[in-house]
Amino acid sequence: MSKYSVSEKGFYGDFGGAYIPELLYPNVEELRQNYKQIIGTDDFQKQFKSLLKDYVGRPTPLYLAENLSEKYKTKIYLKREDLCHTGAHKINNTVGQILLAKALGKHRIIAETGAGQHGVATATVCALMGLECIVYMGAVDIERQAPNVARMKMLGAKVVPAESGSKTLKDATNEAIRDWINHPKDTHYIIGSVVGPHPYPDMVTELQSVISKEVKAQMLEKEGRELPDYVIACVGGGSNAAGLFADFMDHEEVGIIGVEASGKGVETNESAATTILGREGIIHGSKTLLMQNTDGQITEPYSISAGLDYPGIGPLHAHLFKTGRGKFVSITDAEAMAAGLELSRMEGIIPAIETAHAFAIFKYLDFKEDDVLVFNCSGRGDKDLETYRKYFGY
Amino acid sequence: MNRINKALAQDKKLISIYFTAGYPQLEDTTEVIKRLAEAGTDVIEIGLPYSDPLADGPVIQKSSEQALRNGMSTQKLFKQLQGIRDEVDIPLIVMGYFNAMLQFGVEDFCKECEAIGVDGIIMPDLPIDIFERDYKALFETHGLKFVPLITPETTVERIKTIDDLGDSFVYMVSSSSTTGGEQGFGEEAMSYFKRISDMNLNNNLMVGFGIKDAFSFEQASRHTSGCIIGSEFIRRLTNEGMEGIAPFIKSLK
Ligand SMILES: Cc1ncc(COP(=O)(O)O)c(C=O)c1O
Numbered sequence: 098m099s100k101y102s103v104s105e106k107g108f109y110g111d112f113g114g115a116y117i118p119e120l121l122y123p124n125v126e127e128l129r130q131n132y133k134q135i136i137g138t139d140d141f142q143k144q145f146k147s148l149l150k151d152y153v154g155r156p157t158p159l160y161l162a163e164n165l166s167e168k169y170k171t172k173i174y175l176k177r178e179d180l181c182h183t184g185a186h187k188i189n190n191t192v193g194q195i196l197l198a199k200a201l202g203k204h205r206i207i208a209e210t211g212a213g214q215h216g217v218a219t220a221t222v223c224a225l226m227g228l229e230c231i232v233y234m235g236a237v238d239i240e241r242q243a244p245n246v247a248r249m250k251m252l253g254a255k256v257v258p259a260e261s262g263s264k265t266l267k268d269a270t271n272e273a274i275r276d277w278i279n280h281p282k283d284t285h286y287i288i289g290s291v292v293g294p295h296p297y298p299d300m301v302t303e304l305q306s307v308i309s310k311e312v313k314a315q316m317l318e319k320e321g322r323e324l325p326d327y328v329i330a331c332v333g334g335g336s337n338a339a340g341l342f343a344d345f346m347d348h349e350e351v352g353i354i355g356v357e358a359s360g361k362g363v364e365t366n367e368s369a370a371t372t373i374l375g376r377e378g379i380i381h382g383s384k385t386l387l388m389q390n391t392d393g394q395i396t397e398p399y400s401i402s403a404g405l406d407y408p409g410i411g412p413l414h415a416h417l418f419k420t421g422r423g424k425f426v427s428i429t430d431a432e433a434m435a436a437g438l439e440l441s442r443m444e445g446i447i448p449a450i451e452t453a454h455a456f457a458i459f460k461y462l463d464f465k466e467d468d469v470l471v472f473n474c475s476g477r478g479d480k481d482l483e484t485y486r487k488y489f490g491y
Numbered sequence: 492m493n494r495i496n497k498a499l500a501q502d503k504k505l506i507s508i509y510f511t512a513g514y515p516q517l518e519d520t521t522e523v524i525k526r527l528a529e530a531g532t533d534v535i536e537i538g539l540p541y542s543d544p545l546a547d548g549p550v551i552q553k554s555s556e557q558a559l560r561n562g563m564s565t566q567k568l569f570k571q572l573q574g575i576r577d578e579v580d581i582p583l584i585v586m587g588y589f590n591a592m593l594q595f596g597v598e599d600f601c602k603e604c605e606a607i608g609v610d611g612i613i614m615p616d617l618p619i620d621i622f623e624r625d626y627k628a629l630f631e632t633h634g635l636k637f638v639p640l641i642t643p644e645t646t647v648e649r650i651k652t653i654d655d656l657g658d659s660f661v662y663m664v665s666s667s668s669t670t671g672g673e674q675g676f677g678e679e680a681m682s683y684f685k686r687i688s689d690m691n692l693n694n695n696l697m698v699g700f701g702i703k704d705a706f707s708f709e710q711a712s713r714h715t716s717g718c719i720i721g722s723e724f725i726r727r728l729t730n731e732g733m734e735g736i737a738p739f740i741k742s743l744k
Contacts, residue, residue, distance in 0.1 A: 393593060
């Protein structure tokens with residue numbers, strides 16, 4: 098048993114659990130009782146691996162970014178999740194969960210989405226499997242991620258705007274949970290990150306851990322050793338980070354770095370840097386760190402990137418933070434946009450704005466020349482072109 | 492005896508009304524309570540508004556948002572309720588989401604409730620296993636009844652576990668839905684009410700979600716001790732103001 102894996106009751110240290118209304122209990126309990134067993138079957142594993150390989154396009158490359166390495170005087174690898182079908186790591190999870198939904202006999206699929214990447218990844222696997230798909234998306238995000246809204250519609254999904262609260266990811270998640278309460282029998286909720294009640298954080302980590310496993314094999318091939326010195330990823334809810342960190346967490350010699358969005362700066366009221374601004378509490382059924390006022394009312398976060406615009410982080414990350422196992426850095430909109438431009442100009446890779454946050458850490462952290470860094474290049478920037486264009490005035 | 496249990500011991504179908512504290516206006520809380528009590532309501536659930544009410548439909552979401560915009564807070568609610576026991580003797584239950592209680596401090600929250608004369612607490616997202624392990628003794632110390640929820644999907648075994656945790660009433664959610672859902676009950680709902688009633692639980696049963704008028708009230712209380720009305724009451728309060736309260740309660744009888 099790993100120090101950082103989930104307990105029988107669904108906790109990572111002090112964090113996690115299932116703080117859900119009784120109305121949701123049967124749905125979550127059905128999943129909890131079955132997910133490990135289903136994922137463990139040969140049949141599931143065979144289908145999962147085959148789809149990841151031939152449909153998603155795995156393994157994704159581990160690319161040595163020589164230009165960036167030269168500039169920052171350290172060895173920088175990019176795990177190219179941006180090359181996955183649909184353009185981000187999100188599809189690893191949706192492929193797994195759609196197989197799980199089928200094994201559970203569900204024929205109606207719901208999801209929440211922020212940037213639209215998870216919505217697209219869900220709509221994609223629903224199209225593939227011929228299942229009904231409803232995606233909840235904050236009205237604000239529908240505006241700023243228009244290409245992904247069009248993609249979801251083209252794939253046959255129904256996109257329902259969340260009009261409550263801040264009209265972003267947290268509110269879309271509330272709406273998806275309410276939908277699930279209203280459809281306890283035929284519906285599976287595909288959560289898009291390592292958030293929500295147990296068993297979601299564990300299940301999504303498990304499905305995303307393919308990233309970590311591939312990195313180990315690719316490291317061995319390229320560097321003659323399985324373990325890099327640092328693994329680095331942006332953290333919204335934390336699924337791409339959990340996927341990259343998974344197999345390295347127990348190796349204390351591997352540095353773990355999570356990168357949060359500080360929006361316009363942690364000292365402004367427009368930020369999403371949860372480890373700095375958050376306190377322990379409950380969000381979406383999970384005990385974790387979240388941004389809230391003294392009364393426990395959840396604060397409306399802000400980030401230029403819709404995928405990081407979430408007031409909490411997954412309980413695994415709260416645990417990594419609290420125990421000091423993981424280091425968390427926060428990056429402003431401006432720093433992220435500059436890093437996105439730099440990666441485009443120096444490596445010919447236009448990253449998602451979420452992803453770009455990770456590449457902005459060099460201002461804050463020093464690395465040695467012989468350090469090997471693996472960044473999760475979690476997604477591509479196609480969906481963000483409009484935001485980039487406006488920002489840089491192209 | 493706790494006021495809730497006293498009410499339940501009466502030979503009548505109880506009317507319990509949920510409203511959102513600090514709505515429509517911040518200082519309306521005690522006025523709503525007094526008017527409800529005068530009009531012959533049997534139990535009142537005081538909703539502590541929350542930013543992310545997962546179990547609630549649009550009507551209660553909106554009233555909660557408005558109350559928060561009005562400046563409602565946990566501290567503010569406790570302040571408003573100071574002295575309420577000089578005015579009314581009706582059973583009062585505080586209903587909210589667990590994070591609000593957690594941030595206030597669960598023990599402090601219970602102490603404040605006791606000092607005011609609150610009789611019970613409903614926290615839909617406080618899981619029963621965690622309640623039992625961490626908070627059951629604390630609730631008892633402060634004389635607060637914990638009111639657990641069940642739904643049509645709750646298994647018989649779990650209902651028995653839940654029944655063991657409380658000693659007042661079990662909140663029976665009428666259908667698998669958020670608050671303010673479908674109105675009027677069909678055969679399926681009626682047989683669910685009867686099925687649970689036939690289990691002869693230690694706790695009384697009160698039905699909530701989807702009750703709006705004398706007809707649905709009669710249906711839902713036929714096999715139970717009474718009903719809880721939330722969304723419909725808030726809708727009336729929104730449209731008709733304080734003057735609408737007494738006629739609405741009378742219309743249910
Ligand atoms: C490319 C990309 N990276 C990262 C994220 C953030 O999610 P997570 O923290 O779960 O990886 C998103 C979310 O939409 C995304 O699209």
